Amino acid sequence: MPDRHLTRGLVIAAPASASGKTTVTLALLRLLAREGCIVAPFKAGPDYIDGAFHRAASAGRPCYNLDAYAMRPETIAGILRAGAMGSELAVIEGVMGLFDGAANGDGATADIAAQLKLPVLLVVDAARQSQSVAALVHGFRSFRDDVRVSGVVLNRVGTARHETLLRKALAGIDMPVVAVLPSDKKLALPSRHLGLVQAEERGGLELFLDRAADWLHRHLDRAALDAALAPLQVEADAALRPLAPLGQHIAVARDEAFAFAYPHLLQGWREQGASLSFFSPLHGGSPDAHADAIFLPGGYPELHAGKLAGNTRLMQGLRAAAMRQAAIYGECGGFMLLGSSLTDGEGRQHAMADLLPIETSFAQRKRRLGYRRIVSLADTALGPKGSRFRGHEFHYSVQMGRTDRAAALFAACDATGADLGPTGCRQGSVFGSYLHLIDRED
Known part of the structure; x- marks a missing residue:
């Protein structure tokens, strides 16, 4: 058996795009990096832009893509070795909704979670719902037997009463709440036709990342986050050979x-x-x-x-x-x-x-x-x-x-x-x- 290095990890996903998973991911990466944790960022799917934000948030550590549709299992193994070796925590941001994949249905964030046997932290935009959140989360938790939702982040929560209603509903299905986050318009990320405006072009990026980390820090349940993680096995000798070199x-x-x-x-x-x-x-x-x-x-x-x-x-x-x-x-x-x-x-x-x-x-x-x-x-x-x-x-x-x-x-x-x-x-x-x-x- 090859040597393996053990770290912990999780997948940050959402029911749909625009739920806030990128902001939550960046906030977590910056918060952990600021506290001295060696965190390895990954991005699911064919996305060039989010990775630059991940790199900035995690003290310059490269962000690698993981793609369950376009990558062979051995390529994913090689990427995990290159990206996660020596880290304490691997954070994988999903793409679109948890179960959204290619046109043939393959390659969803859920496939990455299942392949790596990692739990999912589900970011839910709770702005326009209360007790219905339990039905939504229950549906995502039970949709696939090989995908485990280990906790939720409730985003865009309006008031203390709103939070109470949401927590009570989720307690009824025994779902841990990792964070309850209020809306903050200063944490909006500008976009362009291919996605977010590139990290290199966004003025005040460091201020944004620190503000996001402070926002998460105030509302994060550390014990619930720790319980939501799981071990990630990384093969130390996995080869990374996606394309032949163009030259020497x-x-x-x-x-x-x-x-x-x-x-x-x-x-x-x-x-x-x-x-x-x-x-x-x-x-x-x-x-x-x-x-x-x-x-x-x-x-x-x-x-x-x-x-x-x-x-x-x-x-x-x-x-x-x-x-x-x-x-x-x-x-x-x-x-x-x-x-x-x-x-x-x-x-x-x-x-x-x-x-x-x-x-x-x-x-x-x-x-x-x-x-x-x-x-x-x-x-x-x-x-x-x-x-x-x-x-x-x-x-x-x-x-x-x-x-x-x-x-x-x-x-x-x-x-x-x-x-x-x-x-x-x-x-x-x-x-x-x-x-x-x-x-x-x-």
Whole structure:
């Protein structure tokens, strides 16, 4: 049997989105970190943005995603080892409602809780109910035999009388109350079309996190929280190899415009022997001239298109890398950078790297959203033709013009198996698509 390290953990979930689970998670992470606890944050599902808030709340500890739909069990084991080893507590924030998953029903937060045998702390928005809370919580507790709800956090509670009614109702079904939290409008998190505004862009983040921690501290039942935790087994030798490295030295774009890189992919490349360097396209940076591969993650290039177009060092560096046949891979925002132009939401067209024969535009937005099953249509640095992956797609821009099918990068279908046709583009050693890869399929 492999060596195992024992820590404790829980999953923070909710009946639905907008119940307050992110604010509660951030408050708990900051409170524990402030008290000297080594806490490991995780985020369920395909979410790039919440993880940066988790990292800030937990004293800079990286936040890793866990995805029951898109990840193989061995990948999840490797992520737990990388993220939780040496920690005292693992906190996993769920996505959407506890039982909400992909279009085929798989991949819910409940699946993560069941797979890891961790209890669920259910955050309930109690603003518009009283005794009915017992029926709601009872339904979530009894819905699946392999998912255990070990406590609740009552959020947006109005008055002392409201609290009394809620507590009495939950006592009737023997459900522990871990915290009763009043509304605080100063703890609202601003959002954008892909979710929260990025942590790096939010002014006063430290003040917000400390305020949230103080808010939770005043209303938290520590004994109930401790009782709601359970041991988490972490395999010390679990390998983390979601994707093959693009090269031996991978230059990775990283800044406010290109922030959507999954930590488990970067860590997996490192653990397979690749070295990584970072550069900022938005702040005058260019990929290392010695790199044999370049990764351009997604993000918000449309918000900074003029500044990116004016970075001649960046454009020259990308073109020089293509000339020397370095592998250049772009996902979503990175894919847009590799095209000939990007049209922003105001209809202004900006010249991009012109390494792929595509144009992208936000002038007429069309949302594409969902998990994807992916097959490579050609040999690339990601693997040979026929390589299979799982990932997701979430964007509002559209690709203008038609890419020759022979130059398409992937064939994709959604979680229900519906064929979405060819997608992406490749030209020489340069390739990319709107899809975000999460893991390979065996």
